[in-house]
Amino acid sequence: MLPEPMLAAPTPEPVLPPGWAAEVKWDGFRALLSLDAGRLVLRSRQGADLAPAFPEIRAAAAHLPDATALDGELVVWEAGRLAFERLQERARRRGAGAARLAQAQPAHFVAFDLLRLAGTSTMGWPYTRRREALEHLFAEYRLTAPWSLCPSTTDPATVREWLTWTQAGVEGVLFKKLDSPYQPLARGAWLKYKVRETRDAIVGAVTGSPASPHTLLLGRYDTAGNLRHIGRSTVLPRDAGRAVAQLLSPAAGDHPWTGWTFSAGWGTRETLHVTLVRPELVVEVGVDVARDSAGRWRHPARWHRSRPDLSSSDVPNFEAFD
Incomplete structure (x- = not known):
């Protein structure tokens, strides 16, 4: 019989503690x-x-x-x-x-x-x-x-090098206490750090409504001028939702995503009910290194802040693995 797996608790810092391996x-x-x-x-x-x-x-x-x-x-x-x-x-x-x-x-x-x-x-x-x-x-x-x-x-310098391997799909590092036994379902003797990076993106649609946005559907233009869907945000904090609502405008006329459907989550067939907005507002979000084959962010992007000081032309072009 196989045991249940041992689990890792998240840690915010990629610092290798003394007495641990990575x-x-x-x-x-x-x-x-x-x-x-x-x-x-x-x-x-x-x-x-x-x-x-x-x-x-x-x-x-x-x-x-x-x-x-x-x-x-x-x-x-x-x-x-x-x-x-x-x-x-x-x-x-x-x-x-x-x-x-x-x-x-x-x-x-x-x-x-x-x-x-x-x-x-x-x-x-x-x-x-x-x-x-x-x-x-x-x-x-x-x-x-x-x-x-x-x-x-057990070398901190090696850990720092591993954290540069994100282009190859490495998500981060695990820290494991050197004297710990294997304890099914236990957390604490293992820690996990996932690499997260901040990225700018353009808001092309929302769930909820423009007056009360729940999550943001995000895009970037490719070199041909097409607005590519690259991910979805986590649920906005209440204050952030109110602030974003002041910066959104409902879509007028044709929209790059007219007629599109969007999945409720990566790998699922459930579709979202979304409202298109003018693709003008730039936001800064935190993402991990997980991408799908098209280069889209596989996990929800964490809200950081809106960037009304930037225009859509200031956002880098879509690249498969930026």
């Missing part, structure tokens, strides 16, 4: 894996069975020692960066479709913790001992793709 935080699917008597279990954080969707991981499990369990992340690389949307597409496939995608879009299992080794539970061991055993497992069994060992460091 690991790269990948833009992928958290997955727990066990091999018992040749049978692979590959389970998502929510408990979904992922093994049928990733036959290359199932085939490669033959290289692991029996009665072994790992915690890690499933990732797919595309054009030099992590492609979460390809991973999501793969998770829905079974049978021949899953086999085809395993060839065209192969996944990797990035292991970052060892829960059981050849029948011996390692969850009570401190992180340092589990990590040493995990590194020994990779060396002894000469594990190669689709297996990958997550980097770990």
